[in-house]
Amino acid sequence: MKQEVQKDKENLVQINDVKNNDEISKSTSDIITKSYIKIDKLERIFASPLAKRIAKQRDIPLSSIKGSGPHGRILKIDVDNFDIQKIEYPGLNNLESKNFEIVKNSAMRKTIAERLVKSKNEAPHFYLSLDCNIEELLKVRKTLNSKSNDEYKISVNDMIIKASSATLLKVPKANASWEYENTKYFRNTDISVAVAIEGGLITPIVKNVQSKGLLEISNDMKNLASKAKDGKLQPDEYIGGSFSISNLGMYGIKEFSAVINPPQGCILAVGSGEKRPIVINNEISIATIMTVTLSCDHRVVDGAVGAEFLSEFKNLIENPSLLLL
Numbered sequence: 001m002k003q004e005v006q007k008d009k010e011n012l013v014q015i016n017d018v019k020n021n022d023e024i025s026k027s028t029s030d031i032i033t034k035s036y037i038k039i040d041k042l043e044r045i046f047a048s049p050l051a052k053r054i055a056k057q058r059d060i061p062l063s064s065i066k067g068s069g070p071h072g073r074i075l076k077i078d079v080d081n082f083d084i085q086k087i088e089y090p091g092l093n094n095l096e097s098k099n100f101e102i103v104k105n106s107a108m109r110k111t112i113a114e115r116l117v118k119s120k121n122e123a124p125h126f127y128l129s130l131d132c133n134i135e136e137l138l139k140v141r142k143t144l145n146s147k148s149n150d151e152y153k154i155s156v157n158d159m160i161i162k163a164s165s166a167t168l169l170k171v172p173k174a175n176a177s178w179e180y181e182n183t184k185y186f187r188n189t190d191i192s193v194a195v196a197i198e199g200g201l202i203t204p205i206v207k208n209v210q211s212k213g214l215l216e217i218s219n220d221m222k223n224l225a226s227k228a229k230d231g232k233l234q235p236d237e238y239i240g241g242s243f244s245i246s247n248l249g250m251y252g253i254k255e256f257s258a259v260i261n262p263p264q265g266c267i268l269a270v271g272s273g274e275k276r277p278i279v280i281n282n283e284i285s286i287a288t289i290m291t292v293t294l295s296c297d298h299r300v301v302d303g304a305v306g307a308e309f310l311s312e313f314k315n316l317i318e319n320p321s322l323l324l325l
Contacts, residue, residue: 047074054079108200119262123297127257130310132290132317134273140320144214157247158218160270162323163316165189165209167309168243174309175242177263178300192241192261193221195228202228203261205241249273255291265300269293
């Protein structure tokens with residue numbers, strides 16, 4: 001009686017009582033009287049072909065699914081009912097505890113996410129950018145604040161709000177929102193201004209800007225920003241608006257493109273004012289330049305309207321005395 005040991009990478013099969021090697025090819029059952037099989041880290045999973053295909057398409061390991069068929073066979077219904085969040089990956093929990101912090105999304109964060117996704121999915125955005133020389137605007141601001149006796153402080157953003165309102169009066173087609181069956185054109189200029197708060201972003205509205213001076217706009221903006229950060233804004237103070245402004249200039253951002261605040265038709269993204277070389281009267285000089293980018297919903301605002309808005313806005317910003325008219 002001969003004894004043969006056959007080995008491979010995964011299995012070890014010991015075969016006793018083999019008469020000769022030729023008999024192996026004839027019938028395994030005839031030549032094996034005793035066998036010992038050891039399989040390491042391998043387990044056969046029974047699943048229907050359809051269940052296997054669907055699980056592969058969804059990147060679901062079959063080993064994570066408990067089958068409901070005969071002898072634990074995995075069926076299509078088992079794959080369909082499987083919660084993919086229950087997949088366990090070796091060492092993942094330890095990795096997360098050491099390198100990540102999981103924070104539950106607040107209701108505000110979820111609302112912001114839903115509105116931004118809705119805006120980008122539904123509104124066909126296009127973007128127009130333009131540089132504004134704000135040297136004169138800064139001089140006017142400095143003069144106004146020098147007369148305040150510390151009773152007020154006009155910001156560049158206050159003047160941008162006023163200039164946006166004046167521009168919308170001159171280009172009313174940009175002061176609009178999309179309502180599917182209709183397009184709404186606003187008579188008033190209610191300017192939504194993005195304010196960063198703990199856990200998100202909110203856009204309180206400075207209403208009827210067209211009838212307010214810089215001092216009133218400044219006071220309204222300070223009051224709204226304070227209420228926003230304290231979580232005391234009323235719904236009518238942040239729901240609505242006809243046009244939005246997002247200013248990241250205070251963070252040193254040169255330029256950026258903002259996501260439209262639906263259902264409004266436009267949002268103006270304002271970058272920082274920085275010293276740049278420019279050509280004036282065929283001579284190179286240094287001036288404070290601010291880049292602005294207008295994001296437009298093409299369903300409401302055409303390219304020519306957006307360009308007209310920026311051109312008029314630039315004229316007002318570079319000639320701030322026109323804001324007094």
